[in-house]
Amino acid sequence: MAKGRFGKYGGQYVPEIVMPVLTELEAAYEKYRNDPDFLAELKSYYMEYAGRPTLLYYAERLTKHYGRAKIFLKREDLLHTGAHKINNALGQVLLAKRMGKKRIIAETGAGQHGVATATVAALFGMECKVFMGAVDIERQKLNVFKMKLLGTEVVPVTTGTSTLKDATSEAIRYWAAHIEDTHYIIGSAVGPHPYPTMVRDFQSVIGSEIRQQLLKETNGRLDYLIACVGGGSNAIGTFYEFRNDANVRKIGVEAAGRGPAVGDNAQTLSNPASRPGVLHGAYSYLAQDDDGQVIEVYSISAGLDYPGVGPEHAMFHDEGTVKYVGINDQEALDAFQLLSREEGIIPAVESSHALAYLEKLMPQTTSDEVVVVTLSGRGDKDVQQVAKALGEEL
Amino acid sequence: MSRLQDKFKELAAQNKKGLVIYLTAGMPDIQGTIDAVKMAEKSGADIIELGIPFSDPMADGPIIQAASYQAIQRGMTLPKVLDLVREIRKFTQVPILGMGYINNMLNYGFEKLTVDAREAGIDGFIIPDVPHEESGEMKQLCKKQGLHLVEFVTPGTTENRIKETCTTADGFIYCVSVNGVTGVRKIDYTPINNVIENVKKQTDTPCAVGFGIGTPQAAQEAAAKSDAVIVGSAVVKLIMENRMEEAAGLISDIRQALDEKVK
Numbered sequence: 088m089a090k091g092r093f094g095k096y097g098g099q100y101v102p103e104i105v106m107p108v109l110t111e112l113e114a115a116y117e118k119y120r121n122d123p124d125f126l127a128e129l130k131s132y133y134m135e136y137a138g139r140p141t142l143l144y145y146a147e148r149l150t151k152h153y154g155r156a157k158i159f160l161k162r163e164d165l166l167h168t169g170a171h172k173i174n175n176a177l178g179q180v181l182l183a184k185r186m187g188k189k190r191i192i193a194e195t196g197a198g199q200h201g202v203a204t205a206t207v208a209a210l211f212g213m214e215c216k217v218f219m220g221a222v223d224i225e226r227q228k229l230n231v232f233k234m235k236l237l238g239t240e241v242v243p244v245t246t247g248t249s250t251l252k253d254a255t256s257e258a259i260r261y262w263a264a265h266i267e268d269t270h271y272i273i274g275s276a277v278g279p280h281p282y283p284t285m286v287r288d289f290q291s292v293i294g295s296e297i298r299q300q301l302l303k304e305t306n307g308r309l310d311y312l313i314a315c316v317g318g319g320s321n322a323i324g325t326f327y328e329f330r331n332d333a334n335v336r337k338i339g340v341e342a343a344g345r346g347p348a349v350g351d352n353a354q355t356l357s358n359p360a361s362r363p364g365v366l367h368g369a370y371s372y373l374a375q376d377d378d379g380q381v382i383e384v385y386s387i388s389a390g391l392d393y394p395g396v397g398p399e400h401a402m403f404h405d406e407g408t409v410k411y412v413g414i415n416d417q418e419a420l421d422a423f424q425l426l427s428r429e430e431g432i433i434p435a436v437e438s439s440h441a442l443a444y445l446e447k448l449m450p451q452t453t454s455d456e457v458v459v460v461t462l463s464g465r466g467d468k469d470v471q472q473v474a475k476a477l478g479e480e481l
Numbered sequence: 482m483s484r485l486q487d488k489f490k491e492l493a494a495q496n497k498k499g500l501v502i503y504l505t506a507g508m509p510d511i512q513g514t515i516d517a518v519k520m521a522e523k524s525g526a527d528i529i530e531l532g533i534p535f536s537d538p539m540a541d542g543p544i545i546q547a548a549s550y551q552a553i554q555r556g557m558t559l560p561k562v563l564d565l566v567r568e569i570r571k572f573t574q575v576p577i578l579g580m581g582y583i584n585n586m587l588n589y590g591f592e593k594l595t596v597d598a599r600e601a602g603i604d605g606f607i608i609p610d611v612p613h614e615e616s617g618e619m620k621q622l623c624k625k626q627g628l629h630l631v632e633f634v635t636p637g638t639t640e641n642r643i644k645e646t647c648t649t650a651d652g653f654i655y656c657v658s659v660n661g662v663t664g665v666r667k668i669d670y671t672p673i674n675n676v677i678e679n680v681k682k683q684t685d686t687p688c689a690v691g692f693g694i695g696t697p698q699a700a701q702e703a704a705a706k707s708d709a710v711i712v713g714s715a716v717v718k719l720i721m722e723n724r725m726e727e728a729a730g731l732i733s734d735i736r737q738a739l740d741e742k743v744k
């Protein structure tokens with residue numbers, strides 16, 4: 088069995104053409120992941136450019152609203168570019184620079200990872216191409232324009248269903264043809280080894296900071312940890328630090344969309360109908376039809392709208408290390424409005440899925456317990472869509 | 482000896498280069514694929530690579546992506562590909578390799594697939610998203626049924642990997658001509674020819690060059706060091722456009738070019 092397995096999940100299911108560059112990346116990552124200079128440089132960009140550490144904010148009014156456990160929000164929404172995606176983009180661009188690569192490519196669905204990648208490419212003066220499904224380009228015009236402003240070329244993908252999964256395949260195809268000078272910054276904890284490990288490591292700063300910050304806030308007490316799961320990068324970054332803390336209950340929230348029918352949600356782990364398979368280089372749980380064709384999934388949140396999930400989550404799911412649940416569009420919209428009203432914080436629709444789980448969790452908690460929700464991003468990008476969903480004309 | 486090994490032996494005995502034609506199963510429809518196999522064989526194909534359509538074909542360029550997508554839309558499934566092969570076996574013993582992505586096969590159950598594929602008349606598999614590292618168990622399951630599992634080398638495959646691949650290679654070695662995906666374009670065959678020279682020192686397993694070949698001249702260049710060439714997108718494009726006669730013409734022109742080159 089190959090390297091890069093999380094239990095039976097993960098692996099390197101990629102064409103032979105890509106193997107040399109994956110091997111090169113793996114070697115570079117092994118070399119730098121514990122290299123003091125690399126880590127110091129990454130830390131300085133986290134602090135001086137991205138805005139780390141992010142606040143662990145005590146949501147007093149939200150806590151009062153539920154009248155049970157204390158609720159804290161890990162404010163990844165306060166990062167530069169407005170989401171946790173920049174943690175990974177910075178780590179990978181620094182690695183790409185050390186590998187002598189000249190060009191960065193990425194895939195994007197909602198455009199958040201595309202913007203984060205375009206941003207770091209601008210910062211390091213690298214050429215950048217972002218692959219994006221034609222359907223998503225139409226849905227996310229604001230982020231498309233942002234990427235262009237940042238000097239990135241947005242490449243429309245019109246194959247298959249013209250969405251995120253097709254953009255990812257196209258990025259891999261482009262990579263296969265330009266392996267000498269190109270680094271592919273994948274946007275979540277998915278893809279072939281070493282990506283799931285590398286993305287997890289770059290996002291793990293979220294959980295490490297939470298542990299540190301709780302020492303002061305709650306004397307280290309933590310009972311529940313909640314994060315939303317698309318590909319699973321903010322969630323793995325949140326949970327990893329606490330993976331062996333059995334007393335911390337970890338909950339990954341997937342998008343239950345508009346219902347349980349196939350194609351109406353983006354639940355890969357919390358959906359009893361989904362089963363393991365291979366997409367984009369990794370063996371993990373996968374939304375697929377009876378013939379093993381990958382299906383187009385749905386969520387109101389473009390960032391959760393991916394048919395696969397990171398392989399480490401698949402292992403955590405089987406082991407019971409993390410519990411995975413679904414939150415539907417309406418529940419997420421309600422949470423979006425609740426946090427805006429109660430705390431003056433407009434959350435990303437993705438993060439609203441994590442927040443919405445509080446409705447279910449809080450009645451079971453007691454006032455001495457502590458809940459942390461990772462607020463993976465801010466909601467400015469979603470305001471127009473939410474207005475529409477609420478029947479408002481802007 | 483398998484149908485595939487017999488074919489390569491026969492080609493070697495006649496001092497001929499092999500011609501592998503890729504067809505997407507279910508394009509333009511099931512009967513159309515049957516007709517295309519007949520046409521290809523009649524026009525000079527030695528081996529058929531039958532594409533099992535997948536929703537996310539990572540190693541394929543625009544033409545085969547589109548063909549796969551349309552085939553799925555028209556209801557093609559892996560069990561139907563097996564039925565199709567059963568039909569094809571009623572009229573020909575041409576070697577048939579199933580080319581597909583691992584997810585459909587895992588979904589079907591890989592072991593069950595090897596049993597059913599053998600019974601249907603498939604001679605082996607080409608699975609582009611299963612590199613050497615991941616192929617161990619599948620290789621054994623294929624072997625148990627007497628099926629080949631074709632492995633790949635590319636211009637970038639390192640010396641060590643070439644060595645490993647040569648020790649386990651079986652059926653033929655798929656020599657990818659260029660870094661990239663399937664689709665016709667002008668290619669410099671020098672890098673892959675160098676790899677093939679290296680491979681030839683280490684194994685007797687035949688080498689077939691694929692990716693990019695769309696003209697008789699390209700086929701000649703690709704055949705310089707190899708035992709066979711693989712033509713896909715150029716033929717699939719014509720079949721998708723219902724230009725079956727032109728597809729036949731292209732295949733026989735390539736056949737002729739390969740035969741001339743050897744003389």
Ligand SMILES: Cc1ncc(COP(=O)(O)O)c(C=O)c1O
Pocket residue numbers: 170171197199200274275276315316317318319320321322389390391435437438463464465
């Ligand atoms: C704000 C925000 N949260 C969450 C996600 C989901 O990604 P992941 O599961 O990798 O954290 C996205 C993806 O675009 C996002 O933009």
